[in-house]
Amino acid sequence: xxxxxxxxxxxxxxxxxxxxxxxxxxxxxANLSTIPNxxxxxxxxxxxTAQPLSQKQSILQHSxxxxxxxxxxxxxxxxTSETAPPLPSPAAGASGKNAPVEIxxxxxxxxxxxxxxxxxYISAHIYARPYLLTQGDTLRLPFLMKDVEPGDVIRxxxxxxxxxxxxxxxxxxxxxxxxxPTMQTVEVVDPTTGNLTSHSRVMPEGALGSSPGxxxxxxxxxHIAKGKFSYIDDRLFVCRAVxxxxxxxxxxxxxxxxxxxxxxKTVKSKHRxxxxxxxxxxxxxxxxxxxxxxxx
Amino acid sequence: MxxxxxxxxxxPQNGVGAFILQCKRLDFHYCDWAGSSRGMNAFLKSHLEAFxxxxxxxxxxxxxxxxxxxxxxxxxxxxxxxxxxVRNMEPNQILEKATLLRNASGEKxxxxxxxxxxxxxxxxxxxxxxxxxxxxx
Numbered sequence: 001x002x003x004x005x006x007x008x009x010x011x012x013x014x015x016x017x018x019x020x021x022x023x024x025x026x027x028x029x030a031n032l033s034t035i036p037n038x039x040x041x042x043x044x045x046x047x048x049t050a051q052p053l054s055q056k057q058s059i060l061q062h063s064x065x066x067x068x069x070x071x072x073x074x075x076x077x078x079x080t081s082e083t084a085p086p087l088p089s090p091a092a093g094a095s096g097k098n099a100p101v102e103i104x105x106x107x108x109x110x111x112x113x114x115x116x117x118x119x120x121y122i123s124a125h126i127y128a129r130p131y132l133l134t135q136g137d138t139l140r141l142p143f144l145m146k147d148v149e150p151g152d153v154i155r156x157x158x159x160x161x162x163x164x165x166x167x168x169x170x171x172x173x174x175x176x177x178x179x180x181p182t183m184q185t186v187e188v189v190d191p192t193t194g195n196l197t198s199h200s201r202v203m204p205e206g207a208l209g210s211s212p213g214x215x216x217x218x219x220x221x222x223h224i225a226k227g228k229f230s231y232i233d234d235r236l237f238v239c240r241a242v243x244x245x246x247x248x249x250x251x252x253x254x255x256x257x258x259x260x261x262x263x264x265k266t267v268k269s270k271h272r273x274x275x276x277x278x279x280x281x282x283x284x285x286x287x288x289x290x291x292x293x294x295x296x
Numbered sequence: 297m298x299x300x301x302x303x304x305x306x307x308p309q310n311g312v313g314a315f316i317l318q319c320k321r322l323d324f325h326y327c328d329w330a331g332s333s334r335g336m337n338a339f340l341k342s343h344l345e346a347f348x349x350x351x352x353x354x355x356x357x358x359x360x361x362x363x364x365x366x367x368x369x370x371x372x373x374x375x376x377x378x379x380x381x382v383r384n385m386e387p388n389q390i391l392e393k394a395t396l397l398r399n400a401s402g403e404k405x406x407x408x409x410x411x412x413x414x415x416x417x418x419x420x421x422x423x424x425x426x427x428x429x430x431x432x433x
Contacts, residue, residue, distance in 0.1 A: 121419040131412055136309050138413040150399055151315050165420055242311040245318065246399040249407050273408075275401070277311035 103233065103289065110167065111236065115283040117164040122239055122281055125158040125229065133239070135281045140247060145274040152243045153279065157234035162283065169283075171230045237283050241276040248272045298421065307415060317353050318401045321371040322394060325361035332383035336366035339387040347391065351398060368393055372402025 114120075121134050131139055148154070162169045190198045248270055256265040310316055326340060327333040340358060348356040361367065365383035368390070372378070378400060380393045425431070 119416065119419050133412060134414060134416045134419060136312050136414070136416060140408055140411050140413075142411060150317055163419070242315050244311055244315075245401050246396070247401060247403075247408075248405055250405045277309070279312055 103236070107169070107236070108286070111169070111283060112286065114162070114164055114167040114169055115285060117166060120162060120164050120281055120283065122156075122159050122163075122237070123161045124156040124239055125160060125231070126156065128229065130160065133278050133281065135278055137278045138244070139241065139276040139278065141274045141276065143274070144246065144272045145243070148243045148274065150243055150245045154241045154243065154276065156239040156241060158229075158231045159234075159237065159239065160229055160231060162232055162237050169232060169236070171232045235284065235289055238280060239278065240280040242279045244275040244277050246272050247275050298427070309415070316373065317351075317398070318373050319354055319370050319398050320373055321355040321357070322397060323367075323369040323371075324356070324358045325364070325367045325369070326358070327360065327362050327364060327366065329362065330365070333366045335385045335387050335390060336382055339390045343387055343391050347394060354398065368397060370397035370400065370402075372400070374402045376402045376404075378402070 119134060121132060123130050123132050125131075126141065127143075129142075133139060160171045187199055187201055190200045251268055251270045254267045254269075256267055257263075310318075324336070324340060324344065326336045328337070344356070344358070348354070365381050367379055367381055369377060369379045378397055380397065382390050382393055385393070
């Protein structure tokens with residue numbers, strides 16, 4: 001514990017940007033933000049190469065040699081990089097994965113407590129659907145997962161909350177939905193009409209982005225539900241699932257009829273589902289997070 | 297500190313430590329004479345060796361069943377069997393059926409509405425009015 005405190009103190013002393021809120025504002029049991037104050041992401045191109053299924057899971061085939069997880073940088077919500085002011089941090093700017101991990105000091109402080117306490121639960125998202133899981137749970141996905149075989153190990157790296165009996169690590173709150181500058185008009189008294197007071201609505205003086213503290217509205221991409229959820233930084237935990245096999249349901253029959261006709265059409269359907277078992281769920285220790293996040 | 301009940305012995309769960317494939321044996325039955333076995337006979341000649349090599353954990357047996365349709369039969373760890381009649385099927389279709397038997401768990405097919413099944417007790421415990429933050433009326 002002493003080492004953790006000294007580390008946080010050192011970090012606070014070193015960081016020019018490390019402004020902790022007063023202690024009474026620090027959340028004690030919950031609502032820890034995992035989003036660092038400055039992102040190291042800006043100069044690193046999103047290495048989004050080897051993910052056969054989707055961006056939601058990165059698959060580790062147990063037969064293959066374990067390759068490095070590439071989804072770490074890309075898993076961070078996209079809006080944070082745009083909203084957070086790009087302050088220079090001492091550690092950032094170094095290239096890629098060997099740079100020390102930027103994790104907010106509050107999380108640094110509270111994570112050992114979460115780690116120390118017994119069994120954990122996780123709200124993991126697969127294809128944007130949440131599943132509340134603990135270790136040893138059987139998860140029957142509502143679809144057939146392609147390109148997996150029984151025995152494959154999948155890492156679930158998208159989660160919105162992770163907790164134990166008393167502590168919960170939640171994902172950062174979404175950036176508020178802002179209106180576009182045209183909607184944020186201001187009511188002013190029209191100077192041209194003299195003593196006939198008339199009000200008119202005008203655009204605010206500067207555009208939104210011009211003032212330094214302004215927050216840009218996140219770019220809206222409708223077909224990709226981007227920024228729909230924000231996730232916990234996947235360097236903080238490990239959640240692995242084994243593919244157990246494929247299950248199917250009993251044949252479903254549905255009788256389709258039309259009016260004034262004797263013909264009855266029977267539609268048959270039988271879906272197949274992939275079954276996963278949660279093999280491992282744990283919170284990573286400080287040393288693991290610091291030592292380059294890629295020890296698998 | 298809440299009162300904890302006596303812990304029971306941990307239940308073995310496949311996949312949490314080691315993973316064991318549930319299908320332990322596949323029987324391939326064929327007939328030399330009948331036309332419905334034509335695809336099956338081609339499968340035995342062309343595909344079976346690669347299939348058996350790719351699945352070393354499954355015992356594969358081939359046996360004749362003269363005068364009958366060709367059948368695949370899988371035996372599972374839980375003691376159940378699944379049989380599929382593969383008459384008049386092409387070798388590729390038979391390979392699909394064999395893969396289906398390999399991936400199956402051996403359980404009876406059931407309609408499941410809840411995606412998560414858990415043996416663990418609730419992590420955060422059951423809500424109790426006398427503990428934690430008292431609710432003020």
